[in-house]
Amino acid sequence: MLLNSLHNPWYISELHILIRLLLALLLGGLVGFEREQSNHAAGFRTNILVCLGSCLLMLLSMYGFAAFVDEPNVRVDPARLAAAVITGIGFLGAGTILFTGKSITGLTTAASLWVVSAIGLAVGAGFYFASGITTFMVLVTLWAFNKLEKRYISSKKEQLLKIRASDVSQTLRSMNGLLADKKIVIRKIQLEDCENDGNIGLVMLQVYVTLPKSEALLALLDQIKQLEGVRWVSSE
Incomplete structure (x- = not known):
């Protein structure tokens, strides 16, 4: 062969x-x-x-x-x-x-x-x-x-909101009302002190939310920034 x-x-x-x-x-x-x-x-x-x-x-x-x-x-x-x-x-x-x-x-x-x-x-x-x-x-x-x-x-997307606030209770109540009005679902919330960052008295809130596709993220961040007690906000 x-x-x-x-x-x-x-x-x-x-x-x-x-x-x-x-x-x-x-x-x-x-x-x-x-x-x-x-x-x-x-x-x-x-x-x-x-x-x-x-x-x-x-x-x-x-x-x-x-x-x-x-x-x-x-x-x-x-x-x-x-x-x-x-x-x-x-x-x-x-x-x-x-x-x-x-x-x-x-x-x-x-x-x-x-x-x-x-x-x-x-x-x-x-x-x-x-x-x-x-x-x-x-x-x-x-x-x-x-x-x-x-x-x-993919009509919905998940976002992580990081918020520094001085009054946690007031911030949570105000933010909960704001998100409920916009039909935004809160998946998880984490709290931690910001003392290591030199921001004594402030608390970091990490809020995992599911945003409707029609919801504008920048507009939402601006509205959260206007809430009482909120010093700083960002998203990931």
Whole structure:
């Protein structure tokens, strides 16, 4: 059996290797371009490298050990490196997930990296239609569905309000009435002294609230600043 035979499943020409690597670069770049436009951690180059590396490992797994196929006691599994890629990409994706104390961000970026690695593996295996249509679906999900989610699903957003006040009881009563009138839900309140900051006699209120989408944050902060006893207010 000749390794340079086109009918040999363990052989691939250099031209087809180049085509698959270029296609992986293109498809990974399309997803990366969308992530770059949205200012995410894993952007244009990161997605290209993930897709290109996955494609190369798939090619290596399928064709890189063709010389050992006919060796006795050697069992060649074309999917062995692909399984390692799927496991290993989780560590890269985990690095894009951030916990800020009140929310978790980066899950979509981590998921996109995982999908891009799968696209690279599919290109490396020669599944051009599957990899192409998957790239199209990923772009639709990241772009079109994101706009739909912001408009129709994400109608509320959580904010952390930090308030320094001299009269906690009065401030809480006034703020509770203000937020109730605006139908703003209070999720959690934390109190701590500000003595370490040189503001003796002041108390820091950390108020976690859920704002309706229509509520203007700057206008709300200005109204809280006007409440009796409030010295300083900010949001995160």
